[in-house]
Amino acid sequence: xxxxxxxxxxxxxxxxxxxxxxxxxxxxxxxxxxxxxxxxxxxxxxxxxxxxxxxxxxxxxxxxxxxxxxxxxxxxxxxxxxxxxxxxxxxxxxxxxxxxxxxxxxxxxxxxxxxxxxxxxxxxxxxxxxxxxxxxxxxxxxxxxxxxxxxxxxxxxxxxx
Ligand SMILES: Cc1cc2nc3c(=O)[nH]c(=O)nc-3n(C[C@H](O)[C@H](O)[C@H](O)COP(=O)(O)O)c2cc1C
Numbered sequence: 001x002x003x004x005x006x007x008x009x010x011x012x013x014x015x016x017x018x019x020x021x022x023x024x025x026x027x028x029x030x031x032x033x034x035x036x037x038x039x040x041x042x043x044x045x046x047x048x049x050x051x052x053x054x055x056x057x058x059x060x061x062x063x064x065x066x067x068x069x070x071x072x073x074x075x076x077x078x079x080x081x082x083x084x085x086x087x088x089x090x091x092x093x094x095x096x097x098x099x100x101x102x103x104x105x106x107x108x109x110x111x112x113x114x115x116x117x118x119x120x121x122x123x124x125x126x127x128x129x130x131x132x133x134x135x136x137x138x139x140x141x142x143x144x145x146x147x148x149x150x151x152x153x154x155x156x157x158x159x160x161x
Contacts, residue, residue: 033084
């Protein structure tokens with residue numbers, strides 16, 4: 001059943017942060033920009049990130065034991081354009097940015113903050129799959145003004161949804 005038109009209008013006004021989620025498995029790496037995400041439990045600490053089944057990232061994330069979740073600074077949209085506006089089907093995003101390995105997943109040097117989560121559970125959520133993460137490692141560099149959805153929502157996604 002289609003959603004009431006005002007639903008999209010309302011949800012579009014929720015100007016939350018967008019994140020870059022990266023995955024790594026069997027020597028393969030992938031990552032995409034994610035707007036569907038939330039902290040969802042305090043005790044135990046859990047974070048949910050939702051990845052479209054159409055994305056290149058989905059295939060690698062399905063085999064990853066961990067995922068890295070990056071907060072970008074609002075002054076730095078380069079990583080958002082790279083990870084949200086291009087697809088790993090066509091380009092190697094990791095050749096275009098600096099990163100290092102943590103727990104088998106690529107952590108991006110250009111991010112203002114990040115955490116790595118162990119994939120605790122995968123949950124079917126319509127056309128996206130929720131990856132429920134248990135945070136195991138994290139770093140944040142001083143004050144961060146997170147890049148917001150409203151700043152990038154007009155960007156065409158690199159992969160058709
Ligand atoms: C503002 C914005 C929010 C997005 N949110 C999500 C999301 O929550 N989950 C997702 O899987 N893709 C999301 N995307 C789409 C992917 O980031 C995009 O299609 C990306 O190019 C996919 O790359 P990949 O094929 O290498 O995985 C979003 C894109 C934009 C521009």
